Amino acid sequence: MSTPDGPTDLVGMRERNLALVLAEIDRSQPVTRARLAELTGLTKTTVSAQVAALTGLGIVSADDPVPGGRGRPGAPVSVASGPIAGLGLEINVGYLSACVVDLTRQVRIRRTVARAEAGDRPQDAVAALANLARLVTRQARRAGLVLAGTTVAVPGVIDGKLVNAPNLRWDALPAADFLSDAIPSRPLPITVDNEANLAALAELWFGAGPGLGDYVHVSSETGIGAGIVVSGALFRGAHGAAGELGHVIVAPDGPPCRCGGRGCLEQVAGLDALLSVAGIRVPAGANSDAATLGTAVPDRPPGAGAAELVRRLEAGDRRALDAARQAGRGLGVALVAVANLFDPASIVLGGLHAQIAPWTTPHIAAALEAGGGRLRGRSPVLRTSEVADGAVLGAAGEVVARILADPLAVARQERAR
Amino acid sequence: MSTPDGPTDLVGMRERNLALVLAEIDRSQPVTRARLAELTGLTKTTVSAQVAALTGLGIVSADDPVPGGRGRPGAPVSVASGPIAGLGLEINVGYLSACVVDLTRQVRIRRTVARAEAGDRPQDAVAALANLARLVTRQARRAGLVLAGTTVAVPGVIDGKLVNAPNLRWDALPAADFLSDAIPSRPLPITVDNEANLAALAELWFGAGPGLGDYVHVSSETGIGAGIVVSGALFRGAHGAAGELGHVIVAPDGPPCRCGGRGCLEQVAGLDALLSVAGIRVPAGANSDAATLGTAVPDRPPGAGAAELVRRLEAGDRRALDAARQAGRGLGVALVAVANLFDPASIVLGGLHAQIAPWTTPHIAAALEAGGGRLRGRSPVLRTSEVADGAVLGAAGEVVARILADPLAVARQERAR
Numbered sequence: 001m002s003t004p005d006g007p008t009d010l011v012g013m014r015e016r017n018l019a020l021v022l023a024e025i026d027r028s029q030p031v032t033r034a035r036l037a038e039l040t041g042l043t044k045t046t047v048s049a050q051v052a053a054l055t056g057l058g059i060v061s062a063d064d065p066v067p068g069g070r071g072r073p074g075a076p077v078s079v080a081s082g083p084i085a086g087l088g089l090e091i092n093v094g095y096l097s098a099c100v101v102d103l104t105r106q107v108r109i110r111r112t113v114a115r116a117e118a119g120d121r122p123q124d125a126v127a128a129l130a131n132l133a134r135l136v137t138r139q140a141r142r143a144g145l146v147l148a149g150t151t152v153a154v155p156g157v158i159d160g161k162l163v164n165a166p167n168l169r170w171d172a173l174p175a176a177d178f179l180s181d182a183i184p185s186r187p188l189p190i191t192v193d194n195e196a197n198l199a200a201l202a203e204l205w206f207g208a209g210p211g212l213g214d215y216v217h218v219s220s221e222t223g224i225g226a227g228i229v230v231s232g233a234l235f236r237g238a239h240g241a242a243g244e245l246g247h248v249i250v251a252p253d254g255p256p257c258r259c260g261g262r263g264c265l266e267q268v269a270g271l272d273a274l275l276s277v278a279g280i281r282v283p284a285g286a287n288s289d290a291a292t293l294g295t296a297v298p299d300r301p302p303g304a305g306a307a308e309l310v311r312r313l314e315a316g317d318r319r320a321l322d323a324a325r326q327a328g329r330g331l332g333v334a335l336v337a338v339a340n341l342f343d344p345a346s347i348v349l350g351g352l353h354a355q356i357a358p359w360t361t362p363h364i365a366a367a368l369e370a371g372g373g374r375l376r377g378r379s380p381v382l383r384t385s386e387v388a389d390g391a392v393l394g395a396a397g398e399v400v401a402r403i404l405a406d407p408l409a410v411a412r413q414e415r416a417r
Numbered sequence: 418m419s420t421p422d423g424p425t426d427l428v429g430m431r432e433r434n435l436a437l438v439l440a441e442i443d444r445s446q447p448v449t450r451a452r453l454a455e456l457t458g459l460t461k462t463t464v465s466a467q468v469a470a471l472t473g474l475g476i477v478s479a480d481d482p483v484p485g486g487r488g489r490p491g492a493p494v495s496v497a498s499g500p501i502a503g504l505g506l507e508i509n510v511g512y513l514s515a516c517v518v519d520l521t522r523q524v525r526i527r528r529t530v531a532r533a534e535a536g537d538r539p540q541d542a543v544a545a546l547a548n549l550a551r552l553v554t555r556q557a558r559r560a561g562l563v564l565a566g567t568t569v570a571v572p573g574v575i576d577g578k579l580v581n582a583p584n585l586r587w588d589a590l591p592a593a594d595f596l597s598d599a600i601p602s603r604p605l606p607i608t609v610d611n612e613a614n615l616a617a618l619a620e621l622w623f624g625a626g627p628g629l630g631d632y633v634h635v636s637s638e639t640g641i642g643a644g645i646v647v648s649g650a651l652f653r654g655a656h657g658a659a660g661e662l663g664h665v666i667v668a669p670d671g672p673p674c675r676c677g678g679r680g681c682l683e684q685v686a687g688l689d690a691l692l693s694v695a696g697i698r699v700p701a702g703a704n705s706d707a708a709t710l711g712t713a714v715p716d717r718p719p720g721a722g723a724a725e726l727v728r729r730l731e732a733g734d735r736r737a738l739d740a741a742r743q744a745g746r747g748l749g750v751a752l753v754a755v756a757n758l759f760d761p762a763s764i765v766l767g768g769l770h771a772q773i774a775p776w777t778t779p780h781i782a783a784a785l786e787a788g789g790g791r792l793r794g795r796s797p798v799l800r801t802s803e804v805a806d807g808a809v810l811g812a813a814g815e816v817v818a819r820i821l822a823d824p825l826a827v828a829r830q831e832r833a834r
């Protein structure tokens with residue numbers, strides 16, 4: 001039974017119509033006011049008033065502005081490409097990353113720096129992230145952009161307002177307070193989310209887009225995670241831990257896992273397992289981006305281990321091919337569970353598994369076709385992500401999504417200060 | 418980004434408020450109008466008007482009616498226990514079932530008849546179901562009930578309006594037309610849904626209720642399925658096939674399955690696998706309710722095979738215990754995938770697996786604790802269903818849910834005739 005959360009009132013109605021008009025502009029831009037009225041079912045008068053309000057907020061712009069005015073009524077309108085923008089930050093074991101995305105989802109600034117390996121105190125990591133945020137904020141200001149809020153991607157589970165990120169040695173930290181004390185975010189408050197979730201959303205905003213339908217996005221750097229997107233929104237689970245694909249059991253008698261189980265997907269298809277089967281040894285630290293320690297790099301290079309694996313796969317190295325086959329079969333078993341339980345329209349391979357997809361997808365596709373494919377009739381479409389650095393892009397995109405979903409929030413928050 | 422599907426208008430607002438008031442009565446009954454105003458945030462005048470409208474529709478009744486009136490304004494109101502009711506039907510391999518549930522979700526009539534084993538033409542099965550529906554409708558009329566609609570549970574996948582039920586030899590049938598021609602349903606149109614989905618919803622309406630949080634309900638008679646309930650509604654997947662738990666792979670090198678895969682859960686924890694490991698032979702047909710062929714039975718007995726298995730488990734028979742251990746371990750692997758991917762608050766074992774739960778849950782609980790439990794922090798609560806015949810109950814409950822979600826639909830449909 002579906003009922004609204006609260007009573008419907010006129011103010012709420014106006015705000016919803018504003019968001020409705022903006023969502024339609026975002027979807028159909030450039031679009032005229034007359035067409036917006038058709039698409040939304042609102043009157044032309046209402047649409048014109050909403051467009052004027054959105055233009056006043058700096059969120060929408062007329063494509064053919066009349067000097068001193070807000071464009072001819074017949075001219076199409078679009079989401080404004082500036083000055084409002086969102087800041088995405090990512091904190092990971094080996095690196096820190098930042099990017100700025102404007103309301104049209106153009107990436108305006110990207111910056112990644114290496115950091116020392118885990119062992120840092122949480123506050124050291126946050127201080128380093130705050131430095132990066134300040135740097136990028138200055139750069140954005142020079143580019144004429146106004147940052148309206150910040151989202152931080154972390155490799156951990158967010159349950160309510162607590163963050164558990166074992167790889168960062170963060171244990172039940174009150175994320176919002178902890179981060180908002182160190183990192184500026186205004187007028188919108190800072191938010192924090194799981195990197196796999198944000199990388200999954202990045203696919204929607206910066207990758208294949210709504211054509212994916214409901215999808216499961218596989219994230220993989222060192223570990224393996226997944227983000228599940230249903231009707232354009234994340235499926236988070238009862239405790240915020242949905243999508244832990246790396247700990248689906250694919251070999252019940254397989255090797256023990258750090259999670260306490262045996263034969264988890266991570267143990268047969270994670271980076272360490274791949275390198276071990278392929279016989280690739282990587283100097284300590286070089287496996288992650290800590291290889292670039294202390295240097296600012298324009299774009300995060302793949303880890304040395306993954307790069308070497310891809311080189312050997314391209315050269316047809318037998319052990320590397322064995323590793324890919326084992327990983328592909330393991331992914332096949334886990335993704336059959338995903339297909340049978342979630343029945344998504346698409347499955348998108350990201351990160352490391354996008355890089356080695358040419359060698360694993362035949363095994364995955366065969367598993368999906370055999371494993372219940374005959375019963376279901378339709379198997380999910382298997383795709384490879386073309387989005388690099390999805391987590392930090394998704395973080396910035398999340399700020400943009402917050403603004404577009406509630407365009408008055410920016411003004412409300414500024415008034416409240 | 419979340420936006421409403423269409424423009425908000427005043428008529429829609431009134432209808433939503435009506436549904437809002439009714440949902441609150443359903444949740445908090447008996448409840449006074451004054452309390453309803455507090456709970457909904459609507460004015461007392463609005464609430465009184467909505468309660469009067471709902472009383473006029475026969476959906477709500479005042480607990481202390483004034484002769485000729487609609488109850489004192491201070492008297493509490495409740496959902497009416499009559500005359501409006503919903504008809505649930507279930508068509509399965511071995512039996513047909515019907516039940517009538519009133520708007521307070523009291524079961525008023527239940528009736529199950531055996532039918533010949535599969536091989537019937539679809540229209541024969543539907544004709545037999547139509548006979549049962551007529552019988553029960555007459556019985557309901559004699560009890561002073563007015564049926565407002567029908568929902569049919571089938572063991573198959575519903576994709577759009579097509580039903581695929583391989584066990585019934587139904588292949589891409591246009592369910593609504595097919596069923597609505599034979600089976601009366603008015604004023605609300607007939608609907609059809611998967612038995613595992615409806616059994617899962619029955620848990621919400623006739624079992625442990627909203628306290629379950631988001632949950633996954635395991636259905637098992639001959640095969641194994643699951644229904645996934647998120648925020649009180651079914652999670653259906655992109656093609657209506659979500660919850661195919663029976664085809665999650667739990668033994669990658671295990672026996673082949675009818676789905677085309679190997680080592681599916683059904684192959685190690687389905688009824689046939691359990692009976693085979695336990696060394697139980699059942700005469701042909703006696704394994705399902707076809708054992709009671711041609712006789713009307715007041716309540717569907719468990720299949721002979723399942724009953725024998727439980728007897729032997731209770732007697733401590735070694736082979737039966739081996740079968741339960743194998744099934745428990747297999748369920749453990751599959752439910753670890755459920756816990757890691759969906760992160761539900763509860764997992765409910767139903768059907769056959771509710772009956773043998775005392776012997777399988779130790780294995781399942783151990784698997785859930787080991788398999789990622791340490792990472793997640795919280796494992797789903799494992800429960801055993803106390804609802805028998807969940808699919809047909811869920812079907813009738815679904816009619817009630819349709820009425821409560823859109824109380825004007827009954828009147829609208831009647832006017833349209």
